[in-house]
Amino acid sequence: MKSFTLLYLLVFLIHCKEFFPSIQSQDKKHWNFTWPVHTDQISDRVSSVFGESRWDHFHNGVDISSYLEKVHSIGEGKLLYTRYSSDDPFHEEWGSGDTVWIDHGKGAYSAYYHLHPSHGNLGISIQNGQEIGITGNTGHSSGGHLHFVLSLEYGRKIVNPLIYLPSIVDETAPLIGGLFVHVGESYTNINSGDSISLSDTFPFTVLIQDSGVRKSQRFGVQNVQFNLNGKPVQKSNFNSIQFENEDWLNENGFKFNDLFLRDRYLVGNLALPSGEHTIEVVATDFHGNMAVKSFTFYVTRTK
Numbered sequence: 001m002k003s004f005t006l007l008y009l010l011v012f013l014i015h016c017k018e019f020f021p022s023i024q025s026q027d028k029k030h031w032n033f034t035w036p037v038h039t040d041q042i043s044d045r046v047s048s049v050f051g052e053s054r055w056d057h058f059h060n061g062v063d064i065s066s067y068l069e070k071v072h073s074i075g076e077g078k079l080l081y082t083r084y085s086s087d088d089p090f091h092e093e094w095g096s097g098d099t100v101w102i103d104h105g106k107g108a109y110s111a112y113y114h115l116h117p118s119h120g121n122l123g124i125s126i127q128n129g130q131e132i133g134i135t136g137n138t139g140h141s142s143g144g145h146l147h148f149v150l151s152l153e154y155g156r157k158i159v160n161p162l163i164y165l166p167s168i169v170d171e172t173a174p175l176i177g178g179l180f181v182h183v184g185e186s187y188t189n190i191n192s193g194d195s196i197s198l199s200d201t202f203p204f205t206v207l208i209q210d211s212g213v214r215k216s217q218r219f220g221v222q223n224v225q226f227n228l229n230g231k232p233v234q235k236s237n238f239n240s241i242q243f244e245n246e247d248w249l250n251e252n253g254f255k256f257n258d259l260f261l262r263d264r265y266l267v268g269n270l271a272l273p274s275g276e277h278t279i280e281v282v283a284t285d286f287h288g289n290m291a292v293k294s295f296t297f298y299v300t301r302t303k
């Protein structure tokens with residue numbers, strides 16, 4: 001009975017999180033982490049965020065444009081793991097390249113990928129802000145950057161680092177681009193006022209991009225909601241992903257393939273009858289800047 005009550009409380013708390021986003025700022029204060037690259041232009045330097053589509057998987061960290069700069073531990077902890085290409089020069093390089101993992105206690109780990117080749121005699125104890133490497137371009141990386149990963153619950157959960165690191169500036173709402181219907185490998189753009197013929201259930205996607213302080217920054221978003229004729233068909237956030245049943249699921253229990261198709265946000269596999277339909281897209285970025293766009297079109301069902 002006791003464990004049932006506890007479970008109920010846990011479920012309640014998880015639901016609370018949706019209604020009380022201030023919990024996120026408490027997380028920031030609780031951990032007191034600092035950015036791994038020390039620059040007063042961090043808002044300009046972030047080049048990708050957590051939860052973006054990478055064709056067949058979630059981008060599981062933030063990318064910071066940087067080359068040959070010091071990498072600092074985001075907090076104090078213990079060295080958990082290092083993997084340097086020089087450890088085994090005859091082995092094919094891993095995707096993450098030269099990598100350092102730090103254990104911050106209470107199940108929190110941070111990871112630093114694509115480091116410049118260097119021998120780190122780091123010792124076991126790591127101080128807050130200690131230099132632990134140099135930014136580089138090792139592994140699967142096209143251009144110097146640091147891929148930074150933050151994990152909780154001893155690696156079972158990977159979280160959006162922007163929730164835990166000091167805030168960056170982003171005053172621009174996401175840009176909602178085109179709506180598409182996919183038939184096999186091909187797809188068609190649907191504009192408001194269009195008439196389309198459909199013979200079956202097909203996936204619908206939408207292009208959503210969020211720019212940061214620079215217009216050229218192209219980020220994913222934190223929350224998406226898709227409404228069909230006034231009713232929600234999909235509501236998701238990109239706060240964290242968790243490994244369950246041999247797959248990574250977001251907080252809403254969705255797999256990558258439930259959320260993305262061809263690097264676009266998946267509205268859903270929709271069976272639309274003949275008539276007028278409206279798809280409303282609501283997207284929020286990591287600062288709470290919101291964008292809304294509606295597409296109204298006419299369907300003729302041929303089967």
Ligand SMILES: [Zn+2]
Pocket residue numbers: 048059061062063146147148
């Ligand atoms: Zn990355």
